[in-house]
Amino acid sequence: MARIALDIDSTLHHYWDIFDRVVRERFGIELPHERQTDWGITVLERDQLRECVAETHSEENILAAEPYPHAVETVRAWSAAGHWIHATSHRAEHTRDATARWLDAIGLPYDDLHCSYDKVSRCVELGIDVLVDDSPVNITRAREHGILTATIEHPWNAHLTGDGVVIARDWRELRERIAPLLAKLGA
Ligand SMILES: [Mg+2]
Numbered sequence: 001m002a003r004i005a006l007d008i009d010s011t012l013h014h015y016w017d018i019f020d021r022v023v024r025e026r027f028g029i030e031l032p033h034e035r036q037t038d039w040g041i042t043v044l045e046r047d048q049l050r051e052c053v054a055e056t057h058s059e060e061n062i063l064a065a066e067p068y069p070h071a072v073e074t075v076r077a078w079s080a081a082g083h084w085i086h087a088t089s090h091r092a093e094h095t096r097d098a099t100a101r102w103l104d105a106i107g108l109p110y111d112d113l114h115c116s117y118d119k120v121s122r123c124v125e126l127g128i129d130v131l132v133d134d135s136p137v138n139i140t141r142a143r144e145h146g147i148l149t150a151t152i153e154h155p156w157n158a159h160l161t162g163d164g165v166v167i168a169r170d171w172r173e174l175r176e177r178i179a180p181l182l183a184k185l186g187a
Contacts, residue, residue, distance in 0.1 A: 001082040002185040005123045005147075006075065007133035008089040008099070010154055012108070013065040015056065022055045037155045039136050057091045062098040067106050068152065070171035077175070079109040083182065086126055088114040090135075123147060129185050130178065136160055150178050 009015035016033045023029050029043055041049055055061065079085050087103060087110040089095075096115045103110060114122055120141040123131055131142045132150045136157050139149045143164055150166035151157050152174065160167060166181075168174035 001084065002078075002129045002182050003084045003086065003127055004078060005086040005088050005119075005126070005128040005131045005133070006110070007119070007131070007135070007138070008087065009056075009091075010134040011132055011152060012071050013067050015065070016154075018056045018061055018065065019052065022052045022061075026052060026055075034155055039156050054092070057095045057098075059095075059098040062095060062102050063105065065102060067108070068171050070175065072106055072108050074171050074175040075108050075110075078182070079111075081182075081186075083186075084112075085110045086112045086114065086123070086128060088116075088119050088122065090117055090119055091115050120145065120147075130181065132174070132178075139165060148181055150174055 006012065016036070020031050020033070023031055023044070027044065027048060031041070031043070044052065075085060089099060091099070093115050096113065099115055100113055103113070116122065119133070120138055123142060124145050128147055130148045130150065131138065133139060133142070134151045134154050134157055139151060139157065139160060142149050143162070148164045150168065152171070153167050153169050157167065166174065166177045168177055
């Protein structure tokens with residue numbers, strides 16, 4: 001069976017809407033999703049960015065997130081098939097309780113939850129086979145460690161190519177395209 005790591009923001013739900021709203025409310029700046037072709041966000045100072053990201057991870061915002069269609073069903077199917085699920089998010093450790101409550105509320109099964117800033121090294125320690133994550137930085141690092149990767153397509157990762165990188169338009173496509181990889185790992 002496979003060991004699967006699952007990012008949360010922009011992977012399980014459309015984080016960008018929350019982020020864009022917070023940035024607009026605080027600083028009056030608009031950050032349309034379709035124009036976010038870089039991973040970095042240069043229109044904000046580092047401290048401003050940190051403030052905004054922290055607010056997107058308030059208890060209220062975490063609990064209000066709407067999962068992408070078919071995300072929960074897909075992970076439920078993986079879990080039912082015996083795959084080991086590691087939920088992992090680049091968010092502060094104190095958000096873990098709210099994150100766990102959100103995962104329970106949406107009915108997403110997981111074996112392990114990690115809220116921290118060392119995602120890929122933790123994946124390596126845990127012997128993860130497949131990382132589902134939208135970050136080009138994490139995808140590239142995971143590939144360097146031989147971890148297969150898959151992501152929902154966003155403007156900031158659509159350019160990625162290469163072996164072991166699946167870019168899918170939605171969770172239905174991601175599930176289909178990852179199935180042969182999981183079958184191989186399960187064999
Ligand atoms: Mg993400």
